[in-house]
Amino acid sequence: MAVMHPDDFLAMLExxxxxxxxxxxxRAMLSLVFAGGFTxxxxxxxxxGRDQTRDGRGWIEARDRGLQVTLLDRRGLRRVEIARTASDASCPVHAVESWLxxxxxxxxxxxxxxxxxxRKVGSERLGEREVARLLTRLTTVAGVRMLPRPPS
Incomplete structure (x- = not known):
């Protein structure tokens, strides 16, 4: 996973x-990747929503202050709270709500x-490669240079 500066995120959104x-x-995908640190x-x-598909690996739930993202992995459940931000232009919750x-x-x-x-939204789930292509395209268009995550 790479590290992204908030200004770079905003340039990619633009x-x-x-x-x-x-x-x-x-916009909703990019916002969740950045806000939640998700892959x-x-x-x-x-x-x-919860338990809606056989191939789902998690779900989102609307909360008063934002979204709760629940991920299922080999270690069990992981919950991440995504808060609303002051600006709708960069708010991940607003982006997801608009998309939905x-x-x-x-x-x-x-x-x-x-x-x-x-003009039409299909029923099939996007693949992981679509997110990688999106990030590659946006980093090029926005002139962003991704830095590798420093070792822990």
Missing amino acids: ALDRGTLRGLRD GGEVVGLDA SFARIARGPLFRRVTGEG
């Missing part, structure tokens, strides 16, 4: 198109393919 379903989805595989494995609303997702995989020239 490179996304806010007026398309794909842009809303990518691409963890983010695309999330469902819109405009994509009309109530059940199943949280992050899905956008098809039909960006």
Whole structure:
């Protein structure tokens, strides 16, 4: 996993198109990766709610102050709280809520393919490679240089 400076995150968000379903989805994915320190595989494995798919590796739940993300892995459950921020433009909770609303997702995989020239949301879950491609594209477009995480 690489380390990203908050200014780089904001530059990457600015490179996304806010007026398309794909842009809303990518903004929500990027926001969760940054806010929760999740891997691409963890983010695309999330469902819109608990126990909704067989291949789901976690889920999100709306809370008063933000989102609770629950991940299932070989060690058990891991819960991460994602708080609302003052600015909707960079708020990960707002990004996820916008994606869910405009994509009309109530059940199943949280992050899905956008098809039909960006006008339709498919039912199938995105793959981990899609997140890697998104990050690669955004780092190039935004001029961001990712630094390797320092050893623990």
